Amino acid sequence: xxxxxxxxxxxxxxxxxxxxxxxxxxxxxxxxxxxxxxxxxxxxxxxxxxxxxxxxxxxxxxxxxxxxxxxxxxxxxxxxxxxxxxxxxxxxxxxxxxxxxxxxxxxxxxxxxxxxxxxxxxxxxxxxxxxxxxxxxxxxxxxxxxxxxxxxxxxxxxxxxxxxxxxxxxxxxxxxxxxxxxxxxxxxxxxxxxxxxxxxxxxxxxxxxxxxx
Amino acid sequence: xxxxxxxxxxxxxxxxxxxxxxxxxxxxxxxxxxxxxxxxxxxxxxxxxxxxxxxxxxxxxxxxxxxxxxxxxxxxxxxxxxxxxxxxxxxxxxxxxxxxxxxxxxxxxxxxxxxxxxxxxxxxxxxxxxxxxxxxxxxxxxxxxxxxxxxxxxxxxxxxxxxxxxxxxxxxxxxxxxxxxxxxxxxxxxxxxxxxxxxxxxxxxxxxxxxxx
DNA sequence: TAGATTGTTAATCGATTAACAATC
DNA sequence: TAGATTGTTAATCGATTAACAATC
Numbered sequence: 469x470x471x472x473x474x475x476x477x478x479x480x481x482x483x484x485x486x487x488x489x490x491x492x493x494x495x496x497x498x499x500x501x502x503x504x505x506x507x508x509x510x511x512x513x514x515x516x517x518x519x520x521x522x523x524x525x526x527x528x529x530x531x532x533x534x535x536x537x538x539x540x541x542x543x544x545x546x547x548x549x550x551x552x553x554x555x556x557x558x559x560x561x562x563x564x565x566x567x568x569x570x571x572x573x574x575x576x577x578x579x580x581x582x583x584x585x586x587x588x589x590x591x592x593x594x595x596x597x598x599x600x601x602x603x604x605x606x607x608x609x610x611x612x613x614x615x616x617x618x619x620x621x622x623x624x625x626x627x628x629x630x631x632x633x634x635x636x637x638x639x640x641x642x643x644x645x646x647x648x649x650x651x652x653x654x655x656x657x658x659x660x661x662x663x664x665x666x667x668x669x670x671x672x673x674x675x676x677x678x679x680x681x
Numbered sequence: 682x683x684x685x686x687x688x689x690x691x692x693x694x695x696x697x698x699x700x701x702x703x704x705x706x707x708x709x710x711x712x713x714x715x716x717x718x719x720x721x722x723x724x725x726x727x728x729x730x731x732x733x734x735x736x737x738x739x740x741x742x743x744x745x746x747x748x749x750x751x752x753x754x755x756x757x758x759x760x761x762x763x764x765x766x767x768x769x770x771x772x773x774x775x776x777x778x779x780x781x782x783x784x785x786x787x788x789x790x791x792x793x794x795x796x797x798x799x800x801x802x803x804x805x806x807x808x809x810x811x812x813x814x815x816x817x818x819x820x821x822x823x824x825x826x827x828x829x830x831x832x833x834x835x836x837x838x839x840x841x842x843x844x845x846x847x848x849x850x851x852x853x854x855x856x857x858x859x860x861x862x863x864x865x866x867x868x869x870x871x872x873x874x875x876x877x878x879x880x881x882x883x884x885x886x887x888x889x890x891x892x893x894x
Numbered sequence: 895t896a897g898a899t900t901g902t903t904a905a906t907c908g909a910t911t912a913a914c915a916a917t918c
Numbered sequence: 919t920a921g922a923t924t925g926t927t928a929a930t931c932g933a934t935t936a937a938c939a940a941t942c
Contacts, residue, residue: 483877529900547887565778656885664696672869674760742924743918
């Protein structure tokens with residue numbers, strides 16, 4: 469791993485490479501060239517080679533890349549394969565959906581518990597995951613280390629939720645609330661702004677002509 | 682609206698501006714300068730002025746921008762305020778979660794129906810939205826015009842779902858499946874790759890040092 | 895070895911930022 | 919009018935692409 473700062477653009481392409489390589493592996497394809505990747509992924513071949521070289525020389529001149537080896541390298545870079553424990557703050561629609569989503573689809577991620585302020589929900593269970601009161605988050609984390617805090621609260625409660633997580637030393641936040649929460653230095657943050665994405669789609673519907681492609 | 686091609690980067694900042702201006706309006710703030718926006722949004726002031734000027738001269742020298750006016754302009758640009766009818770393909774976890782999410786949180790978007798292939802689900806209802814068989818999509822659309830097709834199927838069925846939507850002339854697709862679906866020229870597409878976002882978060886956990894602010 | 899394809903340097907392109915004249 | 923702040927041009931920065939020498 470080189471010491472250069474990796475750009476956001478590169479980091480965001482890594483999952484795409486990873487998905488693609490998994491597909492290739494599934495199809496039993498053993499080797500792949502940047503040229504073929506380029507046409508499949510609709511990215512420039514130079515860019516692909518450059519991206520991969522940020523992390524090491526995974527290819528072989530005159531041959532290309534070994535699919536499985538490259539996949540494993542990217543897996544390691546992304547930190548997949550490790551186990552992550554997460555808690556969800558907010559046991560409403562999004563919170564509940566995420567339990568299902570992460571439970572069924574992804575291995576490596578364990579949702580340990582949910583937290584809410586709604587008394588009616590506290591003590592209940594969804595798919596075997598208990599709902600605690602938000603006030604008990606500190607006590608819970610003291611007993612059960614948590615890697616990722618997922619914010620699935622309403623808009624207005626999101627920053628508070630983030631603060632609470634940070635107070636209890638959670639170092640990574642996955643935010644689903646439609647706000648840009650502020651985090652301390654050192655805390656990792658990823659936003660999933662569903663409504664923003666929908667707005668962009670509407671923008672395209674209304675503004676983008678058929679000229680492109 | 683000028684005739685220049687608006688860059689992706691600009692388009693993706695519009696929802697952020699829109700959210701921010703809504704906040705200001707709520708707080709009763711009437712005017713705003715690019716300088717203040719800059720510090721609140723953590724964007725460069727020149728960039729903000731430039732972004733807004735892609736669409737028109739909404740400001741006033743020596744004064745700044747009128748919050749309400751600017752908000753309304755961006756709303757119009759994004760095509761909000763209009764009504765959109767959507768169908769969801771895939772009535773699993775994500776599909777169900779989206780019904781709740783869009784039903785409660787967003788006005789302007791109407792989920793008309795769900796479609797699935799699972800016989801056990803067909804005929805049932807979620808929050809008053811009926812689940813039809815995927816095969817009946819064409820007949821449904823013939824009767825009820827649909828603006829947006831939401832793909833909430835498993836990975837393997839996503840491209841098929843996209844094809845089905847396009848066959849029946851749906852011009853905008855919001856894709857939640859963890860694949861890059863291919864669409865015809867003229868069809869608008871927005872992806873929400875939840876797993877990609879989670880991978881990026883894991884990348885940050887494992888690779889990014891505390892050097893940055 | 896000859897052919898293929900990487901890794902990497904150099905060229906290009908586009909987006910961000912700075913600067914300032916226009917003007918409310 | 920003087921002060922403030924936009925709209926816009928010019929400068930900078932960074933990311934993408936092209937080109938090619940290195941090498942399997």
